[in-house]
Amino acid sequence: MSISRGTQDAQNLIQYKLQSEDVLTKSKDLSPQDISNLLVCVPGIPPHYQWEMATQELPFAGPVMSFLLGRWKAMVERIDTVISCTTFEMEPISATALPKFIGKGLEQFCIGPSVDLTPPHQPDPDSPVTQFLDRAYAENGAHSIIYISFGTLFFPLMDSIPHLMAVLDEISKFGYRFIFALSSASATLDKSWMDGHIDAGNAIFPQWTNQTAVLEHPAIHYFLSHGGWNSTTEALVRGVPMIFWPMGADQPTNAIQIAAVHDCGFELLQVRTGPAKFVAYQNGREVEIVGTDDAVRDEMGRILKMSKGTRGRHQRMNVRMLGRVITESLGPGGSGDIALERLGVKLGLV
Known part of the structure; x- marks a missing residue:
C-alpha cells in the first residue's frame, strides 16, 4: 500500500x-x-x-x-x-x-x-500579525499583502539569499506589503535589511503565524511558498492564488499542477539553482534560466504586474472554483x- x-x-x-x-x-x-x-x-x-x-x-x-x-x-x-x-x-x-x-x-x-474546512478562524486582535493585516486593509484595501512562508523544513540556501532579497524588494517596489513567516530553523536574512522594511512599514517577520487565519484575511493578495502540499491546499480552499518557489520532493510537481494546469498562480524560474538552472520547458518552448539577481527582479516584476491585472483576476477566480471543488469533494x-x-x-x- x-x-x-x-x-x-x-x-x-x-x-x-x-x-x-x-x-x-x-x-x-x-x-x-x-x-x-x-x-x-x-x-x-x-x-x-x-x-x-x-x-x-x-x-x-x-x-x-x-x-x-x-x-x-x-x-x-x-x-x-x-x-x-x-x-x-x-x-x-x-x-x-x-x-x-x-x-x-x-x-x-x-x-x-x-x-x-471549519468556518473562518477568529484572528487574535492583539497579534502583531493581525494588526499588520488590519492596518494594511484599512489603508490600502483588499489584496494588498503578499504572505510568504517556506514552511518549517525548507528555506533558500545562502547562495540564494540575494535572489530572495531581490524578490522581496520587488514586492515593496510594486506597492505591496508582505508578511514573511520565518518558521524554518535555517531562515536567515540580513537584520539591517529587515529593519529597513519594518521601519518603512512594508513588512513584518514573525517566527510563527496562524497560517490559515492569515490566508483567510481579505488583505492577502498572493501566497509565495515552497509549494508543499499542505500549504498549497490550505491556500486553495481559501481562494488565495500562489507564487511558487519549489525546493524539492513533491513541490516542483505541485507548482506545475497548480500554476500550469489550473492557472491558479505562477512559478518563479529564475531562482533555480539545481540541475534545472539552465533551461525550463514551458508551454512547448525552452525558457533560459539566466539566474542573476536582475533576472530574478525582472521575473518577479512581471509576475506582480500580471497579478494586478486581468491575469491575476482570472487566477483568483480559478483558485476559488478549485477550492470549491476540493471542499465539495471532502x-x-x-x-x-x-x-x-x-x-x-x-x-x-x-
Missing part, C-alpha cells in the same frame, strides 16, 4: 521507469546531476525536463534520492493499493492513468488533502468522502 497523491504518484512511477538499474543500485553518492534533460510526459501535466524535478541544489538531495529510488523499486513490485491525498476532480487524468501505469491493476483511493457524499469510506471498509474499520 502506498500513500501519496495523484500527479506525484504518476511522476514518481515515471521517474522510476526512467532510471536504469545502474542508477537504481548506486550508493548514497547518487547525485542530482544524474537527472537528465530527458523530456518527460506525465499524464495530466505539461511536458517538462526530468531535471525540473530538482529545482534547487540541496545538500541532502543525493542520499535522499538514492534512498527513495531504492524504496520505489521495492514498492512498485509489491503494492496493490494506492491512497492518494488528492481529489479525483483536481487531477482526473493522472488519477485515471495511475492504477494502470505500472502494468498491473492498482486499487486507488483519492481521499483528498488533509485541510481544515464534504458529505463527495468523491473524497466516499473514497475514504471505501478505504475504511477495505481496512476493516467500517
